[in-house]
Amino acid sequence: MSTTTTAPLTVTDAETLILAARRAADAAGVPASITVLDAGGNLLAFRRDERAVLISGETSTAKAYTALQLNAPTADLVDLVKPDGPFHSLPTALNKPLLFIAGGVPIRRDGQLIGALGLGGGAPEQDHAFATAALKELG
Template identity: 40%
Template structure:
C-alpha cells in the first residue's frame, strides 16, 4: 500500500506570514484582515488589525480559500472571465469565490500547502501584503 506524503503549513509559519503582511500594511498606511488556510481551506491563523474593515474579515477568508481551491492568485480570475458574459455573470455567485486581487496559494516545491488572503486595502495593496508574507516561506 502506498501513502501520500504532503507538506503542511504550520501555525508558526502562518503567524510569521501574518506578521510580515501586517508590517507591509503598516508601511502602506492601511489596516487589513489576514487569513492563512491549509490546503483544505481550513483556517490556520487569522488576524484583524485595529480598524480593519469588518466586512473584510470574510473577504480575506474567501480570498485564501479561492487561492487554494484553484491553485492560482485571485487576481487571475477576472482577466480569464471578463470576456465570457455567461461565465462572468454566473460564476460570481459561487460561494467563497473571489475574482479580484489579494489571495495567493502558498506553495512549497510546487505543491500547494495553503493559501493567504488579505482584505482591507485596494486589491493592489492587499496583493503587496500577500507578497510580503510569501517571502517568509523558507
C-alpha cells in the same frame, strides 16, 4: 522506491505569514485583515487590525479560499469572471465564498499546494502586494 512527502503548512508558518503581511500593510498605513488557510481550506490563522473595515475579514478569507481552490493568485483570475470571460458564471454557480478580487495567493512548498493567504482592507493591488511580500518571508 523513495517517496518524498511535502511538509504541510504549520501554525508557525501561518504566524510568520501573518506577521510579514501585517508589517507590509502597516508600513503602507493600511489597516488590514489577514487569513491563512491550510490545504484543506481550514482556517489556520486570522488577524484583523482593529481599524480595518469589518467586511475585510470576510473578503480576506474569501480571497484565500478562491486562491486555494483555483491554485492561482486571485489577481490573475479577475479577467476570467468578466462577462466575456470563461469563468463568468463561476462565482454564482457554486455555494462557496469565491471572490475574484486581488489579494489572495496560493502557498506552495516544493511545488505542492499547501494552503493560501488572503488580505483584505486595502485597494486590491495593495492587498496583492502585501500577500506576495508575506510569501517571500516564508521562504
